[in-house]
Amino acid sequence: MSSFARTGRKIVAIGRNYADHAKELGNAVPKEPFFFLKPPSSYLQQGEGPIELPKGTDVHYEVELGVVIGKPGRDISKANAENHIAGYALAIDMTARNIQDAVKKKGLPWSTAKGFDTFTPIGPFIEKSKIKEISKVGLHLSLNGQVKQSGTAQDMIFDVPHLLNFVSSIMKLEEGDLILTGTPAGVGRVQDGDKIEAKLTYPELDGEVLSQISYEAKHRQGGEYEFKG
Numbered sequence: 001m002s003s004f005a006r007t008g009r010k011i012v013a014i015g016r017n018y019a020d021h022a023k024e025l026g027n028a029v030p031k032e033p034f035f036f037l038k039p040p041s042s043y044l045q046q047g048e049g050p051i052e053l054p055k056g057t058d059v060h061y062e063v064e065l066g067v068v069i070g071k072p073g074r075d076i077s078k079a080n081a082e083n084h085i086a087g088y089a090l091a092i093d094m095t096a097r098n099i100q101d102a103v104k105k106k107g108l109p110w111s112t113a114k115g116f117d118t119f120t121p122i123g124p125f126i127e128k129s130k131i132k133e134i135s136k137v138g139l140h141l142s143l144n145g146q147v148k149q150s151g152t153a154q155d156m157i158f159d160v161p162h163l164l165n166f167v168s169s170i171m172k173l174e175e176g177d178l179i180l181t182g183t184p185a186g187v188g189r190v191q192d193g194d195k196i197e198a199k200l201t202y203p204e205l206d207g208e209v210l211s212q213i214s215y216e217a218k219h220r221q222g223g224e225y226e227f228k229g
Contacts, residue, residue: 001086001176002125004068005045008176011038011120012167013064013093017157017182033158033166036110038093038180042120046213051196052118052220056227057096059190059217062183063141063149063198065134066091067160068125069177076168081161084173088131090123090200090211092141093180094190099227122178123200123211130210131202134160138201138208139184144194151184190217 014035044051053059070086093114100113131137134153141149153159158166163179173179190196199212 001068001070004086004089004125004176004178005040005043005122008040008068008178009174011040011042011178011180012173013038013114013180014158014163014182017163018151018155018184019157020155020185029157033163035167036114038114038120042115042117044118044121044215046123046215049118050216050218051094051121051190052116053190053192053217054096054116054220054223054225054227056098056229058098060095060097060187061141061143061148061190061196062093062095062187063139064091064093064180064183065137065139065153065200066122067164067179067181069173069175069179070128072172072174074168074172076164076173078161078165081164084164085128085160086175087128088126088137088200089178090126090139090198090213091178091180092121092196092198092213092215093183094119094121096227097189098229102229121196121198121213121215123198123213126200126211132204136203138203139198140201141186141196141198143188143190143196148188149184149186153181155184156182192217192219
């Protein structure tokens with residue numbers, strides 16, 4: 001399952017799953033999960049190049065815990081959710097915030113704001129056996145050496161079994177699919193030349209850091225797309 005970023009068919013991204021993040025963007029805290037889809041072509045693995053900033057966009061970072069599906073299923077029960085998980089991955093959900101704000105006002109989809117190439121930087125696959133209690137996982141992101149986001153999975157509004165149950169009741173989850181589980185508060189803008197570092201910590205691990213990724217942000221070179229508002 002280490003090749004999920006190459007073989008997975010969809011990225012299911014849960015929105016507003018941390019109350020403080022919902023509030024910082026002026027959004028209501030949801031009463032049930034909601035999600036959007038990102039294309040697997042948006043994956044960016046370490047060493048593949050920078051995070052690209054498309055012309056005219058105000059791009060924000062959102063560090064997240066990704067859940068990698070191992071066993072396909074529909075209508076997965078919360079009690080059986082663990083059996084469908086192959087492992088985890090550290091991820092960053094990049095968002096063209098000005099595009100997102102513009103389409104939200106018009107009642108249009110978020111696909112452009114979330115789906116650009118390089119907009120899902122991803123760390124290596126983490127075996128499920130390495131994380132015994134998801135609630136203890138820590139998510140942290142630094143921008144140019146300054147900590148901007150720091151939280152734990154315990155702060156999720158809807159936990160991982162709830163998310164698998166909900167999503168699989170709508171669409172079948174398949175082997176290699178990734179569920180992004182939401183982001184803590186502290187999201188902000190990325191500019192050309194910025195260095196983004198993210199890490200996933202687990203207190204029961206010696207040294208605590210289970211996964212760490214680092215990317216530079218650069219203006220996208222070439223291409224005709226430009227957001228003009």
